Amino acid sequence: MILAHNLGFPRIGSHRELKWALESYWKGRWNQEKLTQTAKELRALHWQRQHEAGLDLIPVGDFSWYDHVLDMSTLLGVVPPRFGEPQDEVDVDTYFAMARGQGSGGEGGAACEMTKWFNTNYHYIVPEFQPQQDFRLASNALFNQVAEAQALGFSVKPVLLGPLSFLWLGKVKGEAFDKLSLLESLLPVYGQLLHRLQTQGVEWVQIDEPILVLDLPADWKAAFEKAYSGLANRGLKCLLTTYFGALGDNTHLACHLPVEGLHIDLASGPEQLTKVLDELPPYKVLSAGVVDGRNIWRNDLEASLGLLEPLRERLGERLWVAPSCSLLHSPMDLALEPALDEELKSWLAFAVQKIEEVVTLKQALVEGRNSVAGALEVSAAAQSGRRQSDRIYRPEVRSRMAKVNPEMARRRHDYSIRAQVQREQLKLPPYPTTTIGSFPQTSSIRKIRRDFKAGRISEQEYRLQMEAEIARAIEAQENYGLDVLVHGEAERNDMVEYFGEQLEGFAFTHNGWVQSYGSRCVKPPIIYGDVTRRQPMTVAWIRYAQSLTSRRVKGMLTGPVTLLQWSFVRDDQPYSDTCLQLALALRDEVQDLEQAGIKIIQVDEPAFREGLPLRRTEWEHYLDWAVRCFRVASTGVGDGTQIHTHMCYSEFNDIIHAIAALDADVITIETSRSGGELLEAFAAFEYPNEVGPGVYDIHSPALPNVNQIVGLIKKAAEYVPAERLWINPDCGLKTRDWPEVEAALCTLVAAAQELRTDEVGLARR
Numbered sequence: 001m002i003l004a005h006n007l008g009f010p011r012i013g014s015h016r017e018l019k020w021a022l023e024s025y026w027k028g029r030w031n032q033e034k035l036t037q038t039a040k041e042l043r044a045l046h047w048q049r050q051h052e053a054g055l056d057l058i059p060v061g062d063f064s065w066y067d068h069v070l071d072m073s074t075l076l077g078v079v080p081p082r083f084g085e086p087q088d089e090v091d092v093d094t095y096f097a098m099a100r101g102q103g104s105g106g107e108g109g110a111a112c113e114m115t116k117w118f119n120t121n122y123h124y125i126v127p128e129f130q131p132q133q134d135f136r137l138a139s140n141a142l143f144n145q146v147a148e149a150q151a152l153g154f155s156v157k158p159v160l161l162g163p164l165s166f167l168w169l170g171k172v173k174g175e176a177f178d179k180l181s182l183l184e185s186l187l188p189v190y191g192q193l194l195h196r197l198q199t200q201g202v203e204w205v206q207i208d209e210p211i212l213v214l215d216l217p218a219d220w221k222a223a224f225e226k227a228y229s230g231l232a233n234r235g236l237k238c239l240l241t242t243y244f245g246a247l248g249d250n251t252h253l254a255c256h257l258p259v260e261g262l263h264i265d266l267a268s269g270p271e272q273l274t275k276v277l278d279e280l281p282p283y284k285v286l287s288a289g290v291v292d293g294r295n296i297w298r299n300d301l302e303a304s305l306g307l308l309e310p311l312r313e314r315l316g317e318r319l320w321v322a323p324s325c326s327l328l329h330s331p332m333d334l335a336l337e338p339a340l341d342e343e344l345k346s347w348l349a350f351a352v353q354k355i356e357e358v359v360t361l362k363q364a365l366v367e368g369r370n371s372v373a374g375a376l377e378v379s380a381a382a383q384s385g386r387r388q389s390d391r392i393y394r395p396e397v398r399s400r401m402a403k404v405n406p407e408m409a410r411r412r413h414d415y416s417i418r419a420q421v422q423r424e425q426l427k428l429p430p431y432p433t434t435t436i437g438s439f440p441q442t443s444s445i446r447k448i449r450r451d452f453k454a455g456r457i458s459e460q461e462y463r464l465q466m467e468a469e470i471a472r473a474i475e476a477q478e479n480y481g482l483d484v485l486v487h488g489e490a491e492r493n494d495m496v497e498y499f500g501e502q503l504e505g506f507a508f509t510h511n512g513w514v515q516s517y518g519s520r521c522v523k524p525p526i527i528y529g530d531v532t533r534r535q536p537m538t539v540a541w542i543r544y545a546q547s548l549t550s551r552r553v554k555g556m557l558t559g560p561v562t563l564l565q566w567s568f569v570r571d572d573q574p575y576s577d578t579c580l581q582l583a584l585a586l587r588d589e590v591q592d593l594e595q596a597g598i599k600i601i602q603v604d605e606p607a608f609r610e611g612l613p614l615r616r617t618e619w620e621h622y623l624d625w626a627v628r629c630f631r632v633a634s635t636g637v638g639d640g641t642q643i644h645t646h647m648c649y650s651e652f653n654d655i656i657h658a659i660a661a662l663d664a665d666v667i668t669i670e671t672s673r674s675g676g677e678l679l680e681a682f683a684a685f686e687y688p689n690e691v692g693p694g695v696y697d698i699h700s701p702a703l704p705n706v707n708q709i710v711g712l713i714k715k716a717a718e719y720v721p722a723e724r725l726w727i728n729p730d731c732g733l734k735t736r737d738w739p740e741v742e743a744a745l746c747t748l749v750a751a752a753q754e755l756r757t758d759e760v761g762l763a764r765r
C-alpha cells in the first residue's frame with residue numbers, strides 16, 4: 001500500500017506549551033511530575049492530530065526536552081564525566097545540565113557545546129566523545145514513548161538519528177583520536193536498540209542519516225556499508241532518511257545499503273530523483289519528500305502529482321509520500337493566524353497543513369485525482385493567484401537592482417587608510433571594549449511590548465518606556481567603563497522579526513513559532529514580495545541613545561544575509577535577488593545612521609556561515625553573492641565611519657577568505673568555546689582588519705575572571721596584532737539577567753585595563 005507518513009512534528013506546542021513548561025521547571029516553579037505530564041499530553045495531542053489528518057505512520061521519538069541529538073547522546077549513554085558518576089538511566093536533570101550547565105556553572109558542570117543543525121537555525125547539543133567511550137542503553141524515553149503511542153492506538157514509526165550522523169556531529173574531547181573508530185563499539189548498542197523496538201512490535205523504524213547529503217570522506221562512506229550490514233535483519237524494517245539536499249555522489253551508496261526503504265528530499269534536491277530511481281533495488285520502498293518541510297509555501301499539488309504519478313507507475317506500493325524533512329522547522333498551524341490576510345494565507349501551509357497536503361497527495365495516487373478534485377482546484381487557484389498578485393513586484397525595486405554597480409560594493413579607500421582616519425576621529429583606547437548589541441530582554445520589557453501590541457498602552461507610552469530601558473543600558477555601560485556603547489536593543493522582539501515588521505514585502509505571524517534551541521523560539525518573518533524600506537527603522541532609537549552619552553554609541557543592524565537566512569523566503573526568484581533587495585534597504589539605513597552622526601555601525605551576520613551550501617561545489621557561488629550583498633549594505637559610508645560585523649554559532653575556518661572580503665573594519669566573533677583554533681585561521685590567512693574575539697561564553701551562567709580574559713587576549717595577540725584587537729563577549733546579552741551582565745562586563749573592562757598597562761598595549765594607537 002502507498003503510505004503517507006511524516007518524519008517529525010513540531011514539539012514545542014501550538015502555544016509553546018513545552019517552552020513554558022520547561023522554563024517553569026528550570027525556575028523551580030514546577031515539579032518533574034507536572035513537567036512530564038505536560039509533555040505526555042503534548043505528545044498525545046500531536047500524534048492525534050497527525051492520525052486524524054490521515055497519516056498511515058506517525059513518528060515517535062521526535063519529541064525532545066531540548067534537542068534530538070542530546071536525546072540520542074543520553075539514549076546511548078554519552079554523558080561527559082563532569083556530569084557525575086554514570087547513572088543506569090540518565091535522569092532529566094543530568095540531561096538539562098548537559099544542555100545548560102550545572103548550577104552556578106564553572107568548569108565542573110560547564111554546558112556542552114551547542115551548534116547549528118546543518119544549514120538550519122535549529123541548534124543541537126554536541127555529543128562529546130571520550131577516548132574509550134563506553135556506549136550503552138541509558139534511557140528508556142524512546143521505548144516509553146513508543147509504548148505510550150501504541151497504547152493510544154497509533155501506528156508508530158520510531159525515529160532515530162543514525163550511528164554515522166551521530167558520530168559525525170559529535171566532538172572528540174581530550175586527547176585526539178578518530179571518532180569513526182567508535183563505530184565498532186557503538187553498533188552493538190544500536191543493535192540492542194533495534195531489538196528492543198522490535199520486541200515492542202515496531203514494524204518500521206526511521207533512521208536519519210542526513211550526512212549522506214554532504215561531501216563525505218572515503219572512510220565514512222565505507223563505514224556506512226559496515227554499519228548497516230551490521231544492523232540488518234533485526235526483525236524490523238528500516239527506512240533510511242536523508243534530507244536537506246541531494247545524495248549526489250552518495251547515491252549509489254545510499255541506494256544499496258541493506259535497509260528496506262530510502263527517503264529522499266525532493267524539495268531541496270529534486271535533481272536526484274532520476275539517479276535514485278536508476279539505482280534503487282526493486283525490493284525497496286522510496287519515500288518521496290515532496291512537501292517542503294523547511295519553507296511555508298503551499299504545495300503545488302498539480303506539480304507534485306506530476307512527479308509522483310510516474311513514480312506510482314514504476315514503484316507501485318513501494319512509493320511512500322512525505323514532507324521533505326522533519327516539520328520541526330515549520331510553524332505549527334496556519335489556522336492560528338487570523339490576522340494574516342486571506343490572500344497571503346491562501347499561499348501558505350504550516351505543519352498541520354503540510355500533513356494534509358501529504359495525505360491529499362497519497363489519496364490522489366491511491367484513489368485517483370477526482371477523489372481530491374476540490375483540493376487540486378484550491379491549490380491551482382492559490383498558485384496562479386500568487387503568480388499574478390500585484391503585491392509581489394515593485395518596479396522601483398527592480399530598477400534600483402538593475403542600477404547596482406561595482407562602486408556600490410566598495411569602500412572609498414582600503415582599510416589601512418580608513419583605519420587611520422577612524423583612529424583620529426574615534427580616539428579609542430588600546431583594546432577597546434564593547435558588547436555585541438543586546439542587553440537583557442527582561443520580562444518587563446516583553447510585557448511592555450505585549451501591552452503595546454494589545455493596544456493597552458499608546459505608542460507614545462511605549463516609546464517612553466523603551467527609552468527608559470535604553471537610558472538604563474547606557475548608564476549601566478558608562479558605569480562599567482565600556483568604550484563603545486550600544487543602545488541595548490530593548491525595542492526589538494527579535495533581531496530579524498523587528499526589521500521584517502518594518503519592511504515592505506514582508507509579512508509576519510502571531511503564532512508562527514519555530515524552535516531555535518531548547519525552550520527558545522523564533523518567529524521567522526515571511527518574505528513574499530519585493531523588499532523595500534518605508535522609512536528609517538532604527539535611527540530614532542540610536543540617536544536617542546547617543547544623545548545620552550559623550551561616548552560613541554554603535555548603530556545596530558541585522559545584515560542582509562541573516563535577514564534572508566532567518567526568514568521564510570519567497571521561492572519565485574533566486575535567493576541572491578531577494579538578498580540584494582534586503583541589502584539595498586539596509587544601505588539606506590546605514591547611510592541614514594551616518595547622517596544622524598553615528599560613527600560606528602554594526603551589521604550583524606550571525607547566519608552568514610549557516611547559509612553556506614552543504615556541498616563545497618556550491619560554496620563559491622553563494623559566497624560571491626552573500627559577500628556582495630553585505631558590501632552593498634555596508635559600504636556606502638565615508639572612511640571615518642567604522643563598520644563592524646558580528647558572527648557567532650559557527651565554524652569559520654574554511655570561509656575566512658570570504659569573511660575578509662566583507663571588508664568590515666571590525667569583526668566581533670565567537671571564539672571563547674573554540675579557544676585559539678579560529679584565531680589560528682585568522683593568522684594563517686593574515687586577516688587584515690580588526691578583530692574582537694569573544695572573551696566569554698554568553699550562553700553559560702559561568703562568569704569569566706580577569707585572568708582568563710587577559711590570557712585569552714594575550715593568546716589572541718599571538719595571532720592578530722594587539723593594535724587590531726577588541727575586547728567583547730561572544731554574542732548578545734539578551735538571554736542573561738542584569739546581575740550576570742554587570743559582573744561579566746566589569747570583569748571584561750578590568751581585563752582591558754590590565755592589558756593596557758602592558759607595553760604592547762601602550763604602543764597601540
Ligand SMILES: CN1c2c(nc(N)[nH]c2=O)NC[C@@H]1CNc1ccc(C(=O)N[C@@H](CCC(=O)N[C@@H](CCC(=O)N[C@@H](CCC(=O)O)C(=O)O)C(=O)O)C(=O)O)cc1
Pocket residue numbers: 121441442443446447449450492493494495496497516517519520521522523566606649735
Ligand atoms: C542569535 N539567535 C537568533 C537566531 N534567530 C533569530 N531569529 N534571532 C536570534 O536572536 N538564531 C540563533 C540565535 C538563537 N538564539 C535565540 C536566543 C533567544 C531567543 C529568544 O529569547 N526567543 C524568545 C522569543 C523572542 C520574541 O520574539 N519575543 C517577543 C514575544 C515575547 C513573548 O513570548 N511574549 C509572550 C509573553 C512572554 C512574557 O515574558 O511575558 C506572549 O506574548 O505570550 C517579544 O519580545 O515581543 C523566546 O521566548 O523563545 C531566540 C533565539
Ligand SMILES: N[C@@H](CCS)C(=O)O
Pocket residue numbers: 436437438495556604606646648731732733734
Ligand atoms: N546584535 C545581536 C546579535 C546576536 S547574534 C545581539 O546582540 O543580540
Ligand SMILES: [Zn+2]
Pocket residue numbers: 436606646647648649730731732
Ligand atoms: Zn551573536
